[in-house]
Amino acid sequence: MTDPIDFNALRYIGWPWPGAPEDPAWQAMFAAHPQARPARVIEQHRSGYVVADAPEASMKTESPPEWQRPRFPSHERAAVGDWVLLDGIRIVALLPRRTSIKRGAAGEHYHQQVIAANIDTVFIVCGLDADFNPRRIERYLLLVGGGGAAPVVVLTKADQTEYSEDALAVLEDLAAQQIPLLAINGKDPASVAALMPWLQPGHTIVLVGSSGAGKSTLTNTLLGHERMKTNTVRVNDSRGRHTTTYRALMSLPTGACLIDTPGMRELKPTGEETLAEGGFADIEALTLQCRFRNCAHQQEPGCAVQEAIERGDIDESRLQNYLKLREEVANAAAKLAQRQAEQATERKSTGRGAQWRPIGKGKRR
Missing domain, CATH: 3.40.50.300 (P-loop containing nucleotide triphosphate hydrolases)
Structure with missing residues (x-):
């Protein structure tokens, strides 16, 4: 018989509820692993993870064999701040994320890194x-x-x-x-x-x-x-x-x-970002007022964005950064769509579904 879970201790390391988890996806994970207990990832190293189930109660853990495969998506492995389920010292499940911060990893091939x-x-x-x-x-x-x-x-x-x-x-x-x-x-x-x-x-x-x-x-x-x-x-x-x-x-x-976190020199979008939620809500709103739907916001007549710059409402350098980031997000989104299509084809050809629940965007509380 396993010891009861001390949810009060978990609260001190960020457990989001005072008692049992209310999220149906979390409940499903607990039901699938009745002997497991929750813990939070507090350190991430190349050789593995350190987790805790109470303040000052840390331990090294073993990650699932799937995570150790070279082609396993890095963003589907645990990151610092993730909640996992432990069976002994072995991670048996990654609980769905509520929120996250990610970036596109360096290199030509598309993949994400969870910060x-x-x-x-x-x-x-x-x-x-x-x-x-x-x-x-x-x-x-x-x-x-x-x-x-x-x-x-x-x-x-x-x-x-x-x-x-x-x-x-x-x-x-x-x-x-x-x-x-x-x-x-x-x-x-x-x-x-x-x-x-x-x-x-x-x-x-x-x-x-x-x-x-x-x-x-x-x-x-x-x-x-x-x-x-x-x-x-x-x-x-x-x-x-x-x-x-x-x-x-x-x-x-x-x-x-x-x-x-360590300092980050390269900050590539993942393709999932929204410019309106990323500090450009004002420029995004102005683009809807332009005369032409495909306005490039340069020298087109009736450009609401350029009119705002002339009034001094928008800084020119900020617009240029907006246009640059918009192009980067669009390019990353295209690579993401291609990657997802390749994965769907691979799953169909092998007849295997995903072994881990896909992690989507979090919702702000």
């Missing part, structure tokens, strides 16, 4: 030094928007500049779309306290941003002690070294869970 799963909020961290790049922030917002989690833009190193207000003004188009923007000193607990509304018990937050943006410094302040290594950035471009080398989930004193 973090089952998250409530994404802190997009950008330093107020040479790291400050509004176009990169928009790219992060695009990746976050399609996964169901809520974005918050966190501008760090506010103590090192007199231009925090100017930086916030540059991002006013995002603020107008109800995307929270905060400028903080990541080393000062009083300044970091501005993030408390998103750090409530049971919530999960992930930090994303480039190396040197201040993610590790912010993590240490939120934890209340020096756990993550930090390094100085290069003077000429404020780029940092990879002080965080793997993704890890940590429990905060507030009762929330925090996932720190």
Whole structure:
């Protein structure tokens, strides 16, 4: 007879319900594996996973044989933040994700990489030094928007500049779309306290941003002690070294869970993103007002987007980034459709269905 599941302990590592799972898909997984118990992935390494079923109760696990096959889709393997079912120390099921943040992996062949799963909020961290790049922030917002989690833009190193207000003004188009923007000193607990509304018990937050943006410094302040290594950035471009080398989930004193991630240089769309949810809702709305349905928003007569630029409502560089990202999303969507068609043909030819439940887009709570 197995021990009863301690759902109260699970709440401290982000379990979304006070008792038994309410999601029918989760219930089906529990019914299929009655002897298994839930745990959360808190570290992901090349050699395997570390999971926990309570705070400070971690263990190394064995992944299913299917996950170890070279052609098994990487986004269908567990990622940090995922909930799995364990039989002993072996993972026997991956519970469907509520939300996630993904990117297109590097390389010519299409595949997705899950950065973090089952998250409530994404802190997009950008330093107020040479790291400050509004176009990169928009790219992060695009990746976050399609996964169901809520974005918050966190501008760090506010103590090192007199231009925090100017930086916030540059991002006013995002603020107008109800995307929270905060400028903080990541080393000062009083300044970091501005993030408390998103750090409530049971919530999960992930930090994303480039190396040197201040993610590790912010993590240490939120934890209340020096756990993550930090390094100085290069003077000429404020780029940092990879002080965080793997993704890890940590429990905060507030009762929330925090996932720190290594800096990401390449941010490719997966093809599932929606520009309206990715920080471009205002431009998307304007495109519907153009005279021509196939308007390229360049020099066509009756272009509502160009008229907004002339009025000063839209920045020209932001439009160019929108057009660039729109093309990237369209190209990725075409590759995704081709990949799905190939998989359907392969399943039909072999007569085998998917062994694991497909993971679709999450829904924002």
